[in-house]
Amino acid sequence: NAGVTQTPKFQVLKTGQSMTLQCAQDMNHNSMYWYRQDPGMGLRLIYYSASEGTTDKGEVPNGYNVSRLNKREFSLRLESAAPSQTSVYFCASTRDRGEAPQHFGDGTRLSIL
């Protein structure tokens, strides 16, 4: 089992460009999450999906959109990237919403120039 797989691992964008971060899990988990991690700060929740077909905003959703494509996949889209979105992005999954996230992907390091 691969667990939680994120792609790409690294990406450099120019301001205004768009891109989609991909996340897939093979553990048959119901809930999936997108976090960002900035230097000197803990993880902050961007969006989450408690179950297939549902998505909700987290602490810092502005500038992002998400799609829960199916039970396995949860993508994060930046429509018009801004330098403030330079960060490390982590996807996580849990069996259900009653669990704390403990299955994380390796992260995507995103730089926006």
Place this chain on the structure above:
Amino acid sequence: GENVEQHPSTLSVQEGDSAVIKCTYSDSASNYFPWYKQELGKRPQLIIDIRSNVGEKKDQRIAVTLNKTAKHFSLHITETQPEDSAVYFCAASRNTGFQKLVFGTGTRLLVSP
């Protein structure tokens, strides 16, 4: 909303010493407190958690204590080893939804041989 403060931001100890990291939270309704370890460039790992109906929990060399009255909780690592060197994050949430997990800003622990 919940606010979690974590201290110290950095902690240096000699191998074999004990290390203590403290967190305070603001929301008296929070009742779940996990701790994560993140090695440099790696994904976060859930290492231990505690619920508000328990005052202390141990797992080998690590333990977490909770003082609900004072709204603070601490991570204790005994007999530290160089492989304990990492950034440790505390977090807090209400039991109703771990999607509302709020993280502290992290403590960088350095264990010197």
